[in-house]
C-alpha cells in the first residue's frame with residue numbers, strides 16, 4: 001500500500017501517540033483535512049513501509065537507482081547529495097552564482113569550494129548553460145570530488161548533462177545536477193532532457209513547476225551510495241505524511257493522461273503565444289520559462305508595465321529582459337492575458 005491509500009485507511013484504534021492534535025482537534029480549521037491525515041509512525045499505520053513502496057514505484061517510473069521524497073525542498077536535496085559523497089577536505093566545484101544551498105552544502109560536509117564562472121548570454125544578460133569546455137580547466141588543476149551544475153538555470157538554459165557526465169567519469173568525480181526548475185522534464189519529450197537517468201544525483205523541486213505544494217521535492221540517484229545516513233542529517237524524524245503523500249499523488253498525476261494532456265496544452269499554448277507576438281524576442285531552452293525582451297524597453301520597464309497596467313507579475317527581471325514562469329497549473333486564460341499584454345506592449349515600441 002502506498003501513502004495515499006494508507007492515509008485513507010479506516011481505523012478503530014485509540015492512539016495514545018503523537019501527534020497531539022489526535023487528528024480531531026483542528027486548531028487552524030481551514031486546514032482540517034491536513035490535520036486528519038497528519039499521522040505518525042504508529043504500529044497501525046506503519047507509514048515507513050508505505051513511503052518505501054511509494055519511493056520504489058517512483059524510482060521505477062523515473063528509471064533511477066533510487067528516488068527519495070523530500071519535504072524540505074531542493075535545498076535539502078542538494079545538501080543530502082553533497083553530504084553523501086563529499087568528505088572533509090574534498091574539493092567541490094560549484095557555480096559562483098548558484099543557489100546558496102550549494103555553498104552551504106559544501107560547508108556542512110567540510111569540503112573545500114572551488115568556484116566556476118559561466119559566461120553571460122549576450123542577448124538576455126543572464127547566465128548561459130554550463131559546458132565541458134568551461135569546466136575542463138578546473139579538473140586539470142585540481143582533484144575534484146563532486147561537481148554541481150544548475151540545469152536548467154533560473155531563466156531556462158539547459159546544459160548538455162551527458163557530455164558533462166562523461167567529463168566527470170573521466171576524472172572520477174560525482175555529478176550533482178540541480179534540476180530544481182526542471183521537474184516537468186521527465187514527462188514530456190517536448191521539454192529538454194532530464195538529468196535523472198544520467199547524473200549521479202539529480203534534485204528537483206516539485207513545487208516550482210510541477211504543481212507540488214511548497215516545499216516538496218525529489219532526490220534521484222544512480223550510484224550505489226545509500227542516502228540513508230545523509231538524509232538522517234537533513235530531515236526531521238517527524239516527517240509530514242500529508243506532504244509525502246502529496247508527492248506520491250503529484251508523480252501519479254504527472255504520469256497520468258490528464259497530467260500529460262495539461263502539459264501538452266501548456267506547451268502548445270506557449271508556442272502560439274510566441275508566434276502571436278512576433279515583435280518580442282524570446283530565449284532559453286525551456287519554453288515553459290517565458291524569457292522575453294522587447295526592443296526599446298529595459299527589463300525593469302517591461303516588468304513595471306506588465307505589473308501596473310496588466311496586473312501580471314513576472315518571476316524575475318534584469319536590465320534587458322523579464323522571465324515569466326509557467327508550470328503545470330498555468331491556465332490557458334492566464335496565457336491569453338499575457339499574450340494580449342505582450343502583443344500590445346511590443347506594438348507600442
Ligand SMILES: Cc1ncc(COP(=O)(O)O)c(C=O)c1O
Nearest residue numbers: 072073074075099150178180205
Ligand atoms: C536553482 C535553484 N536550486 C535550488 C533551489 C532551492 O529549492 P527549494 O526552494 O525547493 O529548496 C532554488 C530555489 O529557488 C533554485 O532556484
